[in-house]
Amino acid sequence: MITTSAPAKIILCGEHAVVYNRPAIALPLGDVRAYAEATPTAPGTGLYFVAPDLGETWSFSSDPQHPLSELAATVLDHLGAAAPDLTITLRSDIPIAGGMGSGAAIGAALVRAVAQALGHNLPPAEVSALVYASEGRYHGTPSGIDNTVIAYEQAIWFQRRPDTAPLIAPIRVATPLTLVIGDTGVRSATHRPVCDLRERWQAEPATYEARFDAVAAVVTQARAALAAGDLAALGQIMNTNQTLLEELGISSPELDCLVHAARQAGALGAKLSGAGWGGVMIALAHSDQCQQVADALQAAGASRVRVALVPVCAGEI
Ligand code: MEV
Known part of the structure; x- marks a missing residue:
């Protein structure tokens, strides 16, 4: 049996504006993961998927429209291979539609499981590209x-660029960070606020472009604060980013x-x-x-509170 996994993520700052080619900083959460277990089965059995947490079982050939069947098909196409005789069991500690990258992590674990079962250890760039598709x-x-x-699985600075590949660079973190993560318990699929913001941007491009520029300035300040190990400054920058996200219409009463x-x-x-x-x-x-912060989040109604330690990182940027 082969077991592969991928971490959850958080965006430290710059979400949404990153869709519009502004930079953002993201961190992996190594302790919260999605897993794929690939078990070889008898010849001719075909490729099956089991997701016990969701109570779902499906087969690659009879449910090719399933999003994860489509992802497996993309991997097989990339490798020039036929579907193997395999059962892939998917499990995840990452809340679905909770802002922690559950879909991408399950996808990355699945891509690795299919590839490894066929004898390929794909580099991160290939895993990333397949999941992106x-x-x-x-x-x-x-x-x-x-x-x-x-x-x-690295703290990164990320920026899309028109007509060329995104800029992806490990970011310098001079002092460890302690982050307390509070879950509102409200599930919201990523595409809903992304599409809603797009409509508002189309209606008032100048207003939203200016807001995205303000987010970009904050992300650049966050990079300097991380490199200097200035936690007080980083905290203030996060607060400013939250104000801008509220102006972008992305927060909610529970988040506030x-x-x-x-x-x-x-x-x-x-x-x-x-x-x-x-x-x-x-x-x-x-x-x-x-x-103290974790207790306060619990008392304020968080459905789950986690503490994440972000280690020092030499970085390139
Ligand atoms: C979601 O984790 C981050 C967003 O900026 C969407 C995206 O970058 O694709 C909201």
Whole structure:
């Protein structure tokens, strides 16, 4: 049996504006993962998928329209291989539609499982590209940041560029970060706020372009704060990013409530993370204050609270 996995992710700053070619910073969450177990089966059995958490079982040949069958077909096409006799069991600790990259992580684990079962150990760039192709079908206009941070499993600076490949660079983190992640418990598929924002951008391009520029400035400041290990500055930058996300119409009463609770409990800064309208928020805290922040999030109604430690990273940018 082959077991592969991929981490969850959070966006530290720059979500949504990243769809419009502005930079963003994303971090993998190594302790929260999606897994794929590939078990060889008797010749002629075919390719099957089992997702016990969802109570779903389906076959590649009889359900080719299933999003994960389509992803497997893309991998097989890429490798020039026929469907193997295999059962792939998918499990995940990552909440679905919770802003933590569940779809991209399950996709990356699946891509690795199919490829490894056929004797290929794909590099992160290939895993990322294959997952991106499938994300595009379901998320409308994804920037590619989720599949990238998840496939590379590294803190990254990410920026789409017109007519060329995105700029992807490991980012310098000079001092470890303690992030408290609060889940609103509200599930919201990524494509909904992304499509809604696109309509508003089309109606008022100048207003939204200016807001995206303001987000880009904040992301650039966050890069400097990370490189300097200046946590107080980073907290303030996260707060500014949250204000801009509110102006972009991406927050929600539940997110606002958790962000407020984290700040009241002594967090250095707090903002929503990911697609918004639900899902998770993140708070930056000194390590001796993170329990206080976590308790406050719980008391304010978070359905789940996690603490993530982001390690120092040499980075390139
Ligand atoms: C979702 O994790 C991040 C968004 O910016 C969408 C995207 O970049 O594709 C909201």
